[in-house]
Amino acid sequence: MESVQLRYTYENPHANLKLEHYVYCIGSYHYNWHTDFELLVVLKGSVELCVSGARHILKEDDMVLINPNEGHATLGLGRGNIAMVLHIDPVFFKGYFGEDDFIRLELVSDESTRNEARFAVIRQCLAQMMVLNVRREPASRLRYDALLYRLMSAVVPIDQVPDERGRAYRIDRRGKDAVSRLVAYIDDNYRERITLADLAAKTGYNTSYISQLFKGKLGINFSEYLLRVRLSAATAELSASDARISDIAAAHGFADLKSFNAAFRKTFGKTPAEYRGLLSDDNRAGDAAFKQVFVSADDEYVGAKLADYMAAGAGQDAYDSAPRADRDQIRALHEVAQAAREARALLDEALARMGTEA
Known part of the structure; x- marks a missing residue:
């Protein structure tokens, strides 16, 4: 029987809830951005x-909490790095901060x-x-x-106020088709030289309208979007191939190695x-299954x-008052944890004994 992966989506339209929750292995940089809030916890x-x-x-x-439309990437340091992630659609906050307000x-x-x-x-x-x-279980x-x-009340400060920097995630659905057309052209042609004038000639929109669309609908300007697309593709190839860095830069739209180095350093430090010197076999192994294979529920x-986490955050009173099914689940997980700790102690003892005998 195939084991269940720790990944699911959850929706409750009555409460403006749309979530994605998963546990996965961290590999190399996959530079990306999206319209959700992303809460990431390192498990290992x-x-x-x-x-x-x-x-x-x-x-x-x-x-860490990553705000909508913030460019980001993670890198596992060492071996066996695991993270749990929750994506939250920002429309959840609509009923609390007002339809026209913003939160960051x-x-x-x-x-x-x-x-x-x-x-x-x-x-x-x-x-x-x-x-x-x-x-x-349906009743859950x-x-x-x-x-x-309860989670969001711990995340959001008590004095949180609307923040204009949060405007980036507010994608106005009007003009969506126009934005999709512009983005599709850039995604298909980012390896070539693209200017606002080129984009205007190819799509039929004037340059000022294109600038307004990017800033107003995506929260970033045209040149920033183009740079993100180029960086994302070039960064992926850095770990996937042994090609020369100058060739990777040229193949993904950068004018020269100097401009690629400058953009990479500004983004990733x-x-x-x-970066390539930091990559390990473990990073590359994680890349092969990135966001395709998630950690199993029986891990x-x-x-x-x-x-x-459940025991530490809840305390004994919360445990005692939890439904029986939850108490049984917590108890079962603790038994797994105890067995793992005992096995590790036996292994450490055996290794120490081998070292003494040697």
Whole structure:
């Protein structure tokens, strides 16, 4: 029997909820951007995150929130790096901050903050939400919604106000066809030299209208979108092939190696050569299954981690008051965690004994 992957989507149109929740292995940079909020928690290992020109090193149990339309990429440092991710459609906030207002959130933990109660609550809610959807019980939807509201109350500061920087995610559906046409042309022709005038000639729109469409509908200007597309494709080839960096730059629309180096350093804080030097076989193995194969629901390490999150965030009172099915699930996950710890202790003891005998 094929094991269930830790990945699902969830929708509740009555509450403006549209989510995607999954656990996957971190590989090399896959530079991307999207219209959702993305909450990422490191379950195992260490991960480098580059987002909008900033660089964070996230250790086990750390988390970060990526705002809509922010360019970002992750890199697994070392072997066996695993993350849990929740995507949240920003329309969820519509009923709280007003249809014409905007929200941009700041959330990132590090060694000094990761054990704060706020982050423990977020990890607990994410773990329970994952368990509820693995079970797929119809009666769990109400409890699931309650968990999401508890999670978001921990994410959003009590004094949060609309922020004009959040305008980037508000894609006006009017003009969607025009934007789709422009984006499709760039995606197909980014390897060539493209100017606003070229785009106008190919699509029939004037240059000022094109500029307004990109800024008003996507939150970034034409040149930034073109650069993101080129960087995304070139970065993927850096890890997928052994081609010379100058050839990769030329093949993906960069005028020369200097301009590729400058754009890469500004985005990721290092040169393409430095990045390639960090790549490992583990990174490349993760690339082969990127967002296609997710971590299995019967993975012992992840099961133990989710159990720890549920127990640490809930406390004994919450455990005692939980429905029996949830208590049984938490208890079962703890048993897996205990078995894994005992096996690791036996392995460490055997290795120590071998070292002494040698």
